[in-house]
Amino acid sequence: MTPFPPIFFPPPLGFPAVIMQTAVLLLLMGIVELSIGQRYSQFQWLSHLRGRRRHAGWQADSVDCPLECDCPPAYPTAMYCHSRNLQHVPYVPSHIKYVYLQRNQLTGIQDGVFDNATNLVWVVLFHNQLNSDKIGKNVFSKLKNLDRLFLDHNELTRVPPNLPKGITDLRLGHNKISKILSSSFEGMTNLTSLHLQANDLEDVGGVFKGLKSLTMLDMRKNKLQKVPDNLPERVHQLYLEFNSIASVPSGFLSVHPKLQFFRLAHNKLTDKGLPSSVFNISTLVELDLSFNKLERIPVVSRNLENLYLQANKIKEFSLSSFCSTVDMTNFSKLKMLRLDANQISAKDIPAEAAYCLRRVAFIDV
Numbered sequence: 583m584t585p586f587p588p589i590f591f592p593p594p595l596g597f598p599a600v601i602m603q604t605a606v607l608l609l610l611m612g613i614v615e616l617s618i619g620q621r622y623s624q625f626q627w628l629s630h631l632r633g634r635r636r637h638a639g640w641q642a643d644s645v646d647c648p649l650e651c652d653c654p655p656a657y658p659t660a661m662y663c664h665s666r667n668l669q670h671v672p673y674v675p676s677h678i679k680y681v682y683l684q685r686n687q688l689t690g691i692q693d694g695v696f697d698n699a700t701n702l703v704w705v706v707l708f709h710n711q712l713n714s715d716k717i718g719k720n721v722f723s724k725l726k727n728l729d730r731l732f733l734d735h736n737e738l739t740r741v742p743p744n745l746p747k748g749i750t751d752l753r754l755g756h757n758k759i760s761k762i763l764s765s766s767f768e769g770m771t772n773l774t775s776l777h778l779q780a781n782d783l784e785d786v787g788g789v790f791k792g793l794k795s796l797t798m799l800d801m802r803k804n805k806l807q808k809v810p811d812n813l814p815e816r817v818h819q820l821y822l823e824f825n826s827i828a829s830v831p832s833g834f835l836s837v838h839p840k841l842q843f844f845r846l847a848h849n850k851l852t853d854k855g856l857p858s859s860v861f862n863i864s865t866l867v868e869l870d871l872s873f874n875k876l877e878r879i880p881v882v883s884r885n886l887e888n889l890y891l892q893a894n895k896i897k898e899f900s901l902s903s904f905c906s907t908v909d910m911t912n913f914s915k916l917k918m919l920r921l922d923a924n925q926i927s928a929k930d931i932p933a934e935a936a937y938c939l940r941r942v943a944f945i946d947v
């Protein structure tokens with residue numbers, strides 16, 4: 583079994599003691615700082631690496647590791663190249679499965695760079711300056727085993743073309759994507775988690791339609807004016823905060839009976855945009871409607887556990903939104919109810935609320 587490599591930092595454990603000693607010695611001599619990258623010009627950085635390899639006797643391992651990167655023997659399939667001002671993706675040897683290239687100055691990736699690295703499972707490229715026009719058409723297309731691709735915090739205006747179909751986790755958040763082609767996610771039947779937050783998307787059409795395994799869709803901070811159409815049936819987390827959505831289509835949740843976490847905070851929802859009972863679906867666990875323009879509390883299922891309605895314009899406390907009848911066995915499972923920053927106060931909550939909302943410890947008004 584290959585040890586599972588840590589994501590963000592080279593492993594301190596298992597790092598050969600001799601290297602640590604060398605580093606400590608150099609530190610004591612005031613020659614280098616441990617925080618590599620920023621303060622080095624490319625040349626200094628390379629010469630530092632060369633020196634280190636020589637001192638540490640890394641010859642055996644460095645044969646198949648680019649000079650710019652670290653390939654610690656404890657993680658034989660991982661290659662660490664993050665935070666070192668790289669402007670080009672180094673050569674990735676074919677035995678590497680995990681490549682960490684985050685926090686560099688990469689603006690593009692040429693076709694062919696990963697062609698020999700067909701064992702790659704994770705490619706981590708967040709916090710670079712990747713520009714869609716500088717990414718080759720087939721950069722990723724041969725990576726049949728690719729499972730996770732992290733491209734968040736770049737300057738992408740498009741989803742890279744010809745992504746491998748087997749990806750399960752695709753992160754494209756914090757880019758400048760304004761349009762998604764209908765072919766972008768075609769055939770990605772194993773994609774479970776799709777991050778598109780903080781882009782410029784206004785309308786996505788039906789691009790998610792074939793994503794049979796998708797369970798989590800994050801589209802916070804875009805410019806959506808409506809809830810995306812044709813969402814796959816399995817989605818159970820849907821994050822749409824900070825958009826311009828004014829309504830939820832009637833029957834939306836009956837079409838998506840698997841939805842458990844639905845977040846619509848910071849949108850433009852009004853009572854008119856919410857058909858009656860649109861949220862009365864027994865599978866829903868969390869509903870966030872805070873920071874909208876609602877005047878009434880929408881009807882919710884008794885099974886709902888968390889309801890966020892703060893910062894709306896709610897004027898009355900309607901117990902019937904939670905319980906149509908109240909008795910020993912029928913009551914709401916709600917645990918968290920926030921109603922602060924509305925136009926009601928504690929005295930607007932009727933005494934019977936205690937029977938219906940018996941699991942709510944404290945109503946924030």
Ligand SMILES: *[C@@H]1O[C@H](CO)[C@@H](O)[C@H](O)[C@H]1NC(C)=O
Nearest residue numbers: 673674676694695697698699
């Ligand atoms: C890919 O691997 C082959 C065979 O090991 C080698 O000849 C070739 O130079 C490699 N390609 C790149 C881009 O390094």
Ligand SMILES: *[C@@H]1O[C@H](CO)[C@@H](O)[C@H](O)[C@H]1NC(C)=O
Nearest residue numbers: 746747748749769770771772
């Ligand atoms: C999805 O995963 C299954 C099981 O790991 C695999 O057999 C199948 O080929 C994958 N589908 C795609 C499109 O890669």
Ligand SMILES: *[C@@H]1O[C@H](CO)[C@@H](O)[C@H](O)[C@H]1NC(C)=O
Nearest residue numbers: 859862863881882883902906
């Ligand atoms: C919500 O749905 C349940 C189950 O379908 C139903 O019994 C209940 O009357 C509905 N609540 C309201 C207020 O429509």
Ligand SMILES: *[C@@H]1O[C@H](CO)[C@@H](O)[C@H](O)[C@H]1NC(C)=O
Nearest residue numbers: 884906907909910911912913
């Ligand atoms: C409420 O409880 C009564 C009996 O206590 C039961 O017949 C009825 O189905 C329950 N209603 C709901 C909506 O659960």
